[in-house]
Amino acid sequence: MSGIELKNIYKDYVPGIHAVTNLNLVIEDGEFVVLVGPSGCGKSTTLRMIAGLEDITAGEVMIGGQVVNNIHPKDRNIAMVFQNYALYPHMTVAENMGFGLKMKKVDHGDVNSRVKETAKSIGLEEYLDRLPKELSGGQRQRVALGRAIARQPKVFLMDEPLSNLDAKLRGQTRAEIIELTRDLGITTIYVTHDQVEAMTMADRIVIMDKGFIQQVGSPRDLYLEPVNKFVAGFMGSPAMNFIDVKVTSEGLERDNLSMKVPQTMLDDLVAKDYLNKTVTLGIRPEHFHLARKAPKALQGFACRAPIKLAEMLGSETLVHFDLIGQAMVAKLFTMEPFERYQEESFVLDFEHIHFFDHDTEQRIPIQRLDPAFSIEEEG
8 A cells, every 4th residue: 555644744944834724635546636837836745754864844744655754765665756857877777777776776687677677568668778968858757757657666755847848748647657657656745836737637637826735636527517616617628717896786897897697606795694795707718709609508608808919829819809898808718810909799608707705706506507597799
């Protein structure tokens, strides 16, 4: 068993100022968990505490059911992959991959066989005699992965291992890491600031901010049911659009904009005591549609605005416009050309809309569907 449990973890670099605050997390045996969040959120610090590279101010780290707080990093049976590869430049690929085993005084024959077996699994067989300087960035990262795999650890810890690679190579190496870890079945904790990596790689995602866990769940759950405005804005590219609106008995209002919403949704907001109060409306870019192309059955609200910028990305186009002075981005699945200042009507798909408490920024659970609701355009 190589599950990990973090109990009431605190980390203070300065007394009384928490870099990580009361962190509790259970990671199952063989699970691939991604810690994600902005710089300074505490994700790398958490990883380093699990590795034993940072002292824990308070709490317990358990690996395989054993408390490891006072166990030296080399005795925790973990393998860490760093952002900068950390390869020895004077050693060949084979020597780099076998170095950890050599330090553990594994028999020379076993070291060679493990290195060759690992090199075959990650496509480095023909590079074993080369030095790191003779390899590409992606190949160097595979050597670092191979060194970790050859050790046959209980746990993989990966600290932003792809951030030095270009976009194409990052995608390729990401797929290789996913395949390898799934095949090996080794518990993996992966740290990144890139929410795309988190969404595509994780069994579960742990979103952190300012030392606190904000939400833990599957990529799908975090995307569809964010617990608060921070999670909603962090997950997804481009980010979710937000606009503050007032709840009235007729719908939503802001300045001279009146927005009708499904009655069930409005009743829900009123029942939760938001009548005549300001809430934050959130809608993802892909849930805007061109009104002239939207299906008749689509539930939503249409607003008219001039286009500020259109970014054609192939099969989709990002269209930037303003809604009552608030910048918005719509992701439209079209290759249609758009001109600057071209007037268009955009439909909000209320089946996928979110509301957040203006003060606490927590998501307000609401009923989304109302079969009687129809599109109305407002200028």
